[in-house]
Amino acid sequence: MAWSQLPDALRTAVERHLGAPVVRADTQQGGFSPGVAARLTSATGERVFVKAVGPRPNAESAGIHRAEARIAAALPPDVQAPRLLAEFDRDGWVVLVFEDVEGAMPAQPWVPDELDRVLAAVADLARTLTPAPDGVAPALGVRAADTFQGWRRLAAAARHRDDHLDGLDPWARRHLYDLAALESGWETAAEGTTLNHGDLRADNLLLTADRVMVVDWPWASVGAVWFDLLAMLPSVRMQGGPPPETVFDRHPVAEGADPAAVTAVLAAVSGYFVGQSRLPDPPGLPTVRAFQAAQGRAALAWLRARTGWH
Numbered sequence: 001m002a003w004s005q006l007p008d009a010l011r012t013a014v015e016r017h018l019g020a021p022v023v024r025a026d027t028q029q030g031g032f033s034p035g036v037a038a039r040l041t042s043a044t045g046e047r048v049f050v051k052a053v054g055p056r057p058n059a060e061s062a063g064i065h066r067a068e069a070r071i072a073a074a075l076p077p078d079v080q081a082p083r084l085l086a087e088f089d090r091d092g093w094v095v096l097v098f099e100d101v102e103g104a105m106p107a108q109p110w111v112p113d114e115l116d117r118v119l120a121a122v123a124d125l126a127r128t129l130t131p132a133p134d135g136v137a138p139a140l141g142v143r144a145a146d147t148f149q150g151w152r153r154l155a156a157a158a159r160h161r162d163d164h165l166d167g168l169d170p171w172a173r174r175h176l177y178d179l180a181a182l183e184s185g186w187e188t189a190a191e192g193t194t195l196n197h198g199d200l201r202a203d204n205l206l207l208t209a210d211r212v213m214v215v216d217w218p219w220a221s222v223g224a225v226w227f228d229l230l231a232m233l234p235s236v237r238m239q240g241g242p243p244p245e246t247v248f249d250r251h252p253v254a255e256g257a258d259p260a261a262v263t264a265v266l267a268a269v270s271g272y273f274v275g276q277s278r279l280p281d282p283p284g285l286p287t288v289r290a291f292q293a294a295q296g297r298a299a300l301a302w303l304r305a306r307t308g309w310h
Helices: 008-018 061-074 112-128 150-159 170-174 176-183 227-238 244-248 259-277 288-307
Strands: 022-027 036-042 047-053 084-090 093-099 194-196 205-207 212-214 221-223
Touching: 008 022, 008 036, 008 047, 008 084, 008 093, 047 061, 061 084, 061 093, 112 205, 112 212, 112 227, 150 176, 150 259, 170 176, 170 288, 176 259, 194 227, 227 244, 227 259, 227 288, 244 288, 259 288
Parallel strands: none
Antiparallel strands: 022 036, 036 047, 047 093, 084 093, 194 221, 205 212
16 A cells, blocks of 8 residues: 555644655555555655554454554664654554664575574574563463464364365375374473564565664564574575575574474474465465465475474
């Protein structure tokens, strides 16, 4: 959506916050939210980034923006993330105003220098957010309790013949019940004291001249220090980066990680991507299933290597 499509009252509220009319609005392409994402310039030259959603076409998006506002407002000042400047919540619409960041998403496919910068930023983020600030976000086991049940749901559907598993990877189909059992221990395996972003990937990163800024925080939760790295690496592989196993074990946040715990959480992450990719498109989000399927393939290949199952 364009900035001009926001209800007049909300555009006026943003302009009042800026203290001047908006004279330029540059819509930012990409992402998955069915709403506005625009860099605004006011008559006085002030620049901000605005994201906004309404009650349609996806009723869940407003709640996601509200969660992001709550978490962004509570992030410590030394976290490399845009500062939340204002929030407006009216008539089912949620508008968030952030500081503008002059940066660019990492190149696709990944280039080594940029990936090195991002991996270093993941380590810095983990250090900054361990221990997690009090009361900012729920535990990962609570946040994703219903989310990370992909293999168990598929196994139950297969058992009841509600899903014939057409198109499922042959290795996953062969080991479906083993994967469901492995996944079932992920909540304990993911316990920790780090505030994780929960959705690190290229389109949630902005590279500036000297920083890596992390954007879009609605899925933050408290868990294992290595969770963000693990959850990000399938997307890195999908977008031309190295195999996850060549990165994870050498990264500082994975030092001392329990191998069995890592494998259990990877099972949950892969089951999420694979299971979600088999569902119909959610309203207003026609590209997300293909994106999940691609990450699922990368995560599954990594899981197969970790388990050694044939």
